[in-house]
Amino acid sequence: MLLCSPTLATGPKPDAVLKNRNIEARVLLDDTIRADAVLTADCLTEARKWLDKSAAEAAATRKTDPVLFRDGAWEFERNYAIRSVVGDRYISIVRSDYTDTHGAHPNSDVDTILWDRTESKRISIRPFFIETADNGPTMKAMLKAVIASLTIEKKKRDVADTSDEWIKNLKPSLLKIGAVTLAPSTEIGKSPGLTFHYPPYAVGPYAEGAYVAFVPWETLKSYLTPEGLRIIGGARPKGDADEQ
Structure with missing residues (x-):
C-alpha cells in the first residue's frame, strides 16, 4: 500500500x-x-x-x-x-x-x-457486453465474480473478517461495482479479463490497503458482444497478479 x-x-x-x-x-x-x-x-x-x-x-x-x-x-x-x-x-x-x-x-x-x-x-465497458442494466444478469454475474476474487485476496492476506459488511457498497451497477480496466495479457493486443481497482477503505479497513479483483472473461463469456469476444486472449501475467 x-x-x-x-x-x-x-x-x-x-x-x-x-x-x-x-x-x-x-x-x-x-x-x-x-x-x-x-x-x-x-x-x-x-x-x-x-x-x-x-x-x-x-x-x-x-x-x-x-x-x-x-x-x-x-x-x-x-x-x-x-x-x-x-x-x-x-x-x-x-x-x-x-x-x-x-x-x-x-x-x-x-x-x-x-x-x-x-x-x-x-x-465504458458497455461495448463489450450485450446488456449492462443495473441489477441485470450481466452485472449480477460480474458482481458475484468480483466478490469471489476479493474473498480470495482477503484470505491471502489472512484477513479474519470476511463478512458481507466490507462489500455492502458494491452493487450490480457499472457505476457502483468499482473502477475497471481491461487486464493486461500474455498475448499482445488481447485481454484475459477485467480488473477492478479499490483504494484503501473501499472494501476493507485502511490497514488492509488497496485491492485489485480479477474477473476472467470466461466467467462472463455468455454475456459478451462480438467485440467483447474479439478482444479475449492470453492469460493474466504472473507479475500482474502478484502486484498486490
Missing part, C-alpha cells in the same frame, strides 16, 4: 503543477500517454480541474481552520499510468491520487479511464 509519494520531492518532471501557501500539487503522465497528444490533452484537462478544486478546498479550509496548515502546505499528487492496450484500440489507464493533509496518515484513491483510440474519447 502506498503511504507516501517520493515523487513529491524528487522524480520525473511533472506535466502540471500548482503551488501556493496552501498546497503543493503535481500531475504526472506516463510516457505512453505523453506520446498521444489527444489523450494527453484529455488527461490534463481533467487534472487541471482537479488541481483547481483541490486548491479552492484548501484555501477554504485555511480560512475556517488555519491550524491544519501548521506543518505547511498540503501535498497532492495525481498519476496517470497505462495499464493495458488491447486490440491496438482500447487503452486502460489507472489514475492514482495521493493526498497528505497532515492528518493521522496520508490518503490514496484510485480511479480508471478506458480510452477508445479510434474514437478519441473515453468509453
Whole structure:
C-alpha cells in the first residue's frame, strides 16, 4: 500500500503543477500517454480541474481552520499510468491520487479511464457486453465474480473478517461495482479479463490497503458482444497478479 509519494520531492518532471501557501500539487503522465497528444490533452484537462478544486478546498479550509496548515502546505499528487492496450484500440489507464493533509496518515484513491483510440474519447465497458442494466444478469454475474476474487485476496492476506459488511457498497451497477480496466495479457493486443481497482477503505479497513479483483472473461463469456469476444486472449501475467 502506498503511504507516501517520493515523487513529491524528487522524480520525473511533472506535466502540471500548482503551488501556493496552501498546497503543493503535481500531475504526472506516463510516457505512453505523453506520446498521444489527444489523450494527453484529455488527461490534463481533467487534472487541471482537479488541481483547481483541490486548491479552492484548501484555501477554504485555511480560512475556517488555519491550524491544519501548521506543518505547511498540503501535498497532492495525481498519476496517470497505462495499464493495458488491447486490440491496438482500447487503452486502460489507472489514475492514482495521493493526498497528505497532515492528518493521522496520508490518503490514496484510485480511479480508471478506458480510452477508445479510434474514437478519441473515453468509453465504458458497455461495448463489450450485450446488456449492462443495473441489477441485470450481466452485472449480477460480474458482481458475484468480483466478490469471489476479493474473498480470495482477503484470505491471502489472512484477513479474519470476511463478512458481507466490507462489500455492502458494491452493487450490480457499472457505476457502483468499482473502477475497471481491461487486464493486461500474455498475448499482445488481447485481454484475459477485467480488473477492478479499490483504494484503501473501499472494501476493507485502511490497514488492509488497496485491492485489485480479477474477473476472467470466461466467467462472463455468455454475456459478451462480438467485440467483447474479439478482444479475449492470453492469460493474466504472473507479475500482474502478484502486484498486490
